[in-house]
Amino acid sequence: MNFYYFIKSILIIIFYLFSKTKRYMNLLILIIFYKPKTILEIGVYNGLRAKQMIEAAKIYNNQIIYYGFDLFENFYKEKNIFFKELSKNPLKKKDIMSFLSSVCKVFLFKGNTKKTLEKFTKKKIKIDFLFIDGGHSVGTINNDWHYVQKLLHKKSIVVFDDYYLDDKGLIKKFGCNKIIHNLNNRFKFQKLPFVDQFYNNNTPKKIKMVKVSLK
Numbered sequence: 001m002n003f004y005y006f007i008k009s010i011l012i013i014i015f016y017l018f019s020k021t022k023r024y025m026n027l028l029i030l031i032i033f034y035k036p037k038t039i040l041e042i043g044v045y046n047g048l049r050a051k052q053m054i055e056a057a058k059i060y061n062n063q064i065i066y067y068g069f070d071l072f073e074n075f076y077k078e079k080n081i082f083f084k085e086l087s088k089n090p091l092k093k094k095d096i097m098s099f100l101s102s103v104c105k106v107f108l109f110k111g112n113t114k115k116t117l118e119k120f121t122k123k124k125i126k127i128d129f130l131f132i133d134g135g136h137s138v139g140t141i142n143n144d145w146h147y148v149q150k151l152l153h154k155k156s157i158v159v160f161d162d163y164y165l166d167d168k169g170l171i172k173k174f175g176c177n178k179i180i181h182n183l184n185n186r187f188k189f190q191k192l193p194f195v196d197q198f199y200n201n202n203t204p205k206k207i208k209m210v211k212v213s214l215k
Helices: 003-017 022-034 048-057 072-077 081-085 093-100 113-121 138-151
Strands: 038-042 065-070 105-110 127-132 152-165 187-191 196-200 203-214
Touching: 003 022, 003 048, 022 048, 022 127, 022 152, 022 203, 038 048, 038 138, 048 065, 048 093, 048 127, 065 093, 065 113, 072 093, 072 105, 093 105, 105 113, 113 138, 127 138, 138 152
Parallel strands: 038 065, 038 127, 065 105, 127 152
Antiparallel strands: 152 203, 187 203, 196 203
């Protein structure tokens, strides 16, 4: 066990406990429990969550491989993408690489996941822990899930962000709710603890995460 990363991860979990984004505790707790050696994240944003997940994984395994998918600087070439996807502006790919490469072996993929994930699945790599938090439209999340299924082994864990509560209007267009409630019988899901709140059109919305695994 690496006590440095253990203590650091526990402190980050405590920080989240008293923050407005408590649901991110789930990621670190699950990683500490399942001890993954490979992590794949869709929606890298600024790389902070990636670094936290990598360091939590390094408590038990020094050699971690991280795969990150995002539009990166291509975000600014997409028209009306915020309104289509409710996505945040990510950093440039080279900045994320600089931020993460000193922590573990990093592979970053720039572009729309309709193309980048499809191409990646042809490598036939299996991933231990996957976090889906890229574009937030139902269509985009469904596409990501379609390709993610090809990356799973029997013990893989998938975490979906953006499971919305008590808002039928929002979940018609956004979030993972439809995907989760239409999983085929190969999979089981668990709604994870900790509910956060964000604002959409000045209206408060509730959000949490869901864990999916093979039965």
